[in-house]
Amino acid sequence: MLTKEKIEQYNAEVIELRKPENMGSRKVLGYVPEFKILLETLAEHEYKACSSLICRCPVKPIKAGFSKDKGNDDGYNSKCKACDNNPAVAAASKQQKRRATEVTDATVTTAPFMHTETEAINNCLAPLHEAAGMAHLINLEFRKADTMARRESWMAPPNFYLPEQVKADGFYRSDGVTRKPNNSSWSTDGGGRATFNDCLGYEGMVMIFVKSRFADATSD
Numbered sequence: 001m002l003t004k005e006k007i008e009q010y011n012a013e014v015i016e017l018r019k020p021e022n023m024g025s026r027k028v029l030g031y032v033p034e035f036k037i038l039l040e041t042l043a044e045h046e047y048k049a050c051s052s053l054i055c056r057c058p059v060k061p062i063k064a065g066f067s068k069d070k071g072n073d074d075g076y077n078s079k080c081k082a083c084d085n086n087p088a089v090a091a092a093s094k095q096q097k098r099r100a101t102e103v104t105d106a107t108v109t110t111a112p113f114m115h116t117e118t119e120a121i122n123n124c125l126a127p128l129h130e131a132a133g134m135a136h137l138i139n140l141e142f143r144k145a146d147t148m149a150r151r152e153s154w155m156a157p158p159n160f161y162l163p164e165q166v167k168a169d170g171f172y173r174s175d176g177v178t179r180k181p182n183n184s185s186w187s188t189d190g191g192g193r194a195t196f197n198d199c200l201g202y203e204g205m206v207m208i209f210v211k212s213r214f215a216d217a218t219s220d
């Protein structure tokens with residue numbers, strides 16, 4: 001049994017998480033990581049938070065507040081009884097889906113498809129080099145290696161760097177809009193597998209493969 005104060009605190013948390021600025025490109029509240037964590041916490045007390053974007057008091061006892069639904073892991077509908085079949089709830093959800101698509105489109109405009117490898121270098125490789133205490137150079141002069149790295153402690157001439165070739169499989173499919181799934185096993189979704197092109201001809205270099213995905217990627 002949760003105290004009234006606790007429930008109010010969780011309600012406030014849900015209302016904060018579902019604000020458009022916190023939803024970002026996520027189409028449904030269920031994709032927000034903090035909401036998923038909150039659901040796990042509530043489940044321990046046999047409570048659940050309604051995933052509707054306009055629910056007045058989202059946190060309710062699971063058995064009394066939610067209808068049974070075999071399609072969900074916990075056996076209950078993601079929306080509470082008050083929100084289920086409420087047209088206003090469906091309209092709010094539709095509006096968020098539209099907003100999410102707009103946010104995604106805006107991201108595509110600022111991060112075009114061709115920049116996938118640059119993104120992988122900036123967001124993955126550079127922090128890894130730094131964590132390993134290695135100097136990180138982005139190669140502008142040579143045609144082949146994308147980046148170079150060296151450790152100060154190496155017993156090698158000062159200008160000796162390890163050449164690296166980065167291959168990346170980015171967030172979007174070739175249309176530049178559809179998000180690639182992460183680990184879907186459906187081949188129609190693209191299978192979630194990363195594919196890397198033009199991987200031959202880099203003898204003497206370290207090849208680094210980066211698979212980039214949105215944490216909440218889905219096929220729809």
Ligand SMILES: [Zn+2]
Nearest residue numbers: 050055080083
């Ligand atoms: Zn509700």
